Amino acid sequence: MDQGHRVPMIGRRGFIAGAAALGALQHPTGALGALVRNVDEAVFTTAFPQKGRMILQRTRPPLLETPFEVFDQGVFTPNDRFFVRWHWAGIPEQVDVATFTLKVHGHVDRPLTLGLGELLAMPRLEYAAVNQCSGNSRGLFSPRVAGAQWRHGAMGNARWVGVPLKAVLDRAGVKAGAVAIRARGLDEPVVPDAPAFGKSLAIDHARDGEVMIAFQMNGEQLPLLNGFPLRLVVPGWYSTYWVKMLSDIEVLAAADDQYWTKTAYRIPDTPHASVTPGETGYAQVPINRMVPRSFITNLADGARVAAGKPLALRGLAFGGDQGVARVEVSADGGTTWGRAQLERDEGRYSFRQWRFTAPGPAAGSVRLMARCTNTAGEVQPLVANWNPNGFMRNVVETTTLTAA
Amino acid sequence: MTRIGILLAIAAAGLATPAFTASALAAPDTTTVTGPGGVTLRSVTVDLPQSDREFPGADAAAVNNNCLTCHSAGMVLRQPPFRREKWAEIVNKMIQTYKAPIDAGDIPAIIDYLAQR
Numbered sequence: 001m002d003q004g005h006r007v008p009m010i011g012r013r014g015f016i017a018g019a020a021a022l023g024a025l026q027h028p029t030g031a032l033g034a035l036v037r038n039v040d041e042a043v044f045t046t047a048f049p050q051k052g053r054m055i056l057q058r059t060r061p062p063l064l065e066t067p068f069e070v071f072d073q074g075v076f077t078p079n080d081r082f083f084v085r086w087h088w089a090g091i092p093e094q095v096d097v098a099t100f101t102l103k104v105h106g107h108v109d110r111p112l113t114l115g116l117g118e119l120l121a122m123p124r125l126e127y128a129a130v131n132q133c134s135g136n137s138r139g140l141f142s143p144r145v146a147g148a149q150w151r152h153g154a155m156g157n158a159r160w161v162g163v164p165l166k167a168v169l170d171r172a173g174v175k176a177g178a179v180a181i182r183a184r185g186l187d188e189p190v191v192p193d194a195p196a197f198g199k200s201l202a203i204d205h206a207r208d209g210e211v212m213i214a215f216q217m218n219g220e221q222l223p224l225l226n227g228f229p230l231r232l233v234v235p236g237w238y239s240t241y242w243v244k245m246l247s248d249i250e251v252l253a254a255a256d257d258q259y260w261t262k263t264a265y266r267i268p269d270t271p272h273a274s275v276t277p278g279e280t281g282y283a284q285v286p287i288n289r290m291v292p293r294s295f296i297t298n299l300a301d302g303a304r305v306a307a308g309k310p311l312a313l314r315g316l317a318f319g320g321d322q323g324v325a326r327v328e329v330s331a332d333g334g335t336t337w338g339r340a341q342l343e344r345d346e347g348r349y350s351f352r353q354w355r356f357t358a359p360g361p362a363a364g365s366v367r368l369m370a371r372c373t374n375t376a377g378e379v380q381p382l383v384a385n386w387n388p389n390g391f392m393r394n395v396v397e398t399t400t401l402t403a404a
Numbered sequence: 405m406t407r408i409g410i411l412l413a414i415a416a417a418g419l420a421t422p423a424f425t426a427s428a429l430a431a432p433d434t435t436t437v438t439g440p441g442g443v444t445l446r447s448v449t450v451d452l453p454q455s456d457r458e459f460p461g462a463d464a465a466a467v468n469n470n471c472l473t474c475h476s477a478g479m480v481l482r483q484p485p486f487r488r489e490k491w492a493e494i495v496n497k498m499i500q501t502y503k504a505p506i507d508a509g510d511i512p513a514i515i516d517y518l519a520q521r
Contacts, residue, residue: 043478045453047453048452048453049450049451049452050448050450056478057478057479057482058475058476058478058479058482059453059454059455059457059476059478060452060453060454060455060475060476061475062452063478063479088474089474089475091452093449093450093451093452094447094448094449094450095447095448096435096447097435097436097437097445097446097447098435098437098447115437116437116445117437117439119439120437120438120439120440120443120445121439121440124441144484145484146483146486146490146494148479148482149479149482149483149484161443189474189502189503190473190474191473191474191502191503191504191505192503193503194474194502194503195501195502215443215445216443221444221445221446221448224448224450225450228448229445259501263501
């Protein structure tokens, strides 16, 4: 196995042949009829390797969402509960650490083929950072939009250890005139001529010293579905850039003209990436840095609480590409706000836990909100953004309870 | 025979590389690479679950024949209701952008199915 990995048995032609063969079968009724269900109903799974109980959005290629209660259990998201998102089903089911390599090539002086041993021997970097899908919370867009119907669980926070991408690029010697790097993983499309997943970053960003080639997540090697053995970590930026099973870095002398950067994952170049449904003709840019968000984690929508008794609230916030400056909480639908106590600071790119005790609510419906302001002064909006891809939701969320 | 059974059978029959099977099935994951500070990476072999879920209903043949090659049905079934034009746009994206091998003659039946769900 010279490439250090094995692709699934159901590879390109295998699967197409399989699907075609199935087409010839009769479709049994009965049990299958029962599959029609409310699309908003969560389906849980424990069937995925190295993963605990997850919300199943799609089996193949996997889309697995973190159940929201996990976010109440701590500031770091356990590896076995960390969300999973793949675009193409050609995902290796085996990675051999002895033969796996990372190639660095393109507009460089010395193309490299690095084994894992060589990478482990390089100077390291460590920090906590939130990894969030561009489409996290897409299921809450109104009007609704196409794509994975995530609620808030397409995000997670981990402590990452790895090698600065800059160190690897310096070792290869980036030539003058380089404009970007394009990162590729081992995953492959399952039909011929389809665009393999890859993402590029501007060369200065790639060399900022923070972007990391990570080999550890929360003190362990990464689960295969989160990108074992190497994953690009682009702190403060959406997950689409955090290429999994990173195996190839190409230094480009011209802008990336491939589909996943040039056409996909683009947002309106407007405040909050927001447009009116049906609007056309606006400029678009590649999705980029994250924006602040906050969540109440200890009480869910529909919870019943005692009227007149102080309400202990707890939650998570993150500043996007900045630290959390403050979190304010409202227990009256946004009329008055109080400042939450921030817990331990795990770093600029991390989740931050917060606590707040709200005065005892009057009997009836209670609308709770949490609002994060980051250290650059950027605050979550009170009105939800909208765009056709369901990207970058960061409205102040509302949790509605009943006090009795 | 279940879908998984069929696919495994096809895949196994079509698997031409013996080196594959040998290293994939024989050795447990004992290979490790260790670096400074005791950081150890260990080879991993997993089995990713496949889905035998099909699009339900008597009119589902066209979607079942054309929409399960690249991704399983779950995410499609979880989409909110869309009008025909939106589904036509999505199906067109599958064909143009992602190179879905779809018979032009099946397209109306696919869109009908998705729009009526």
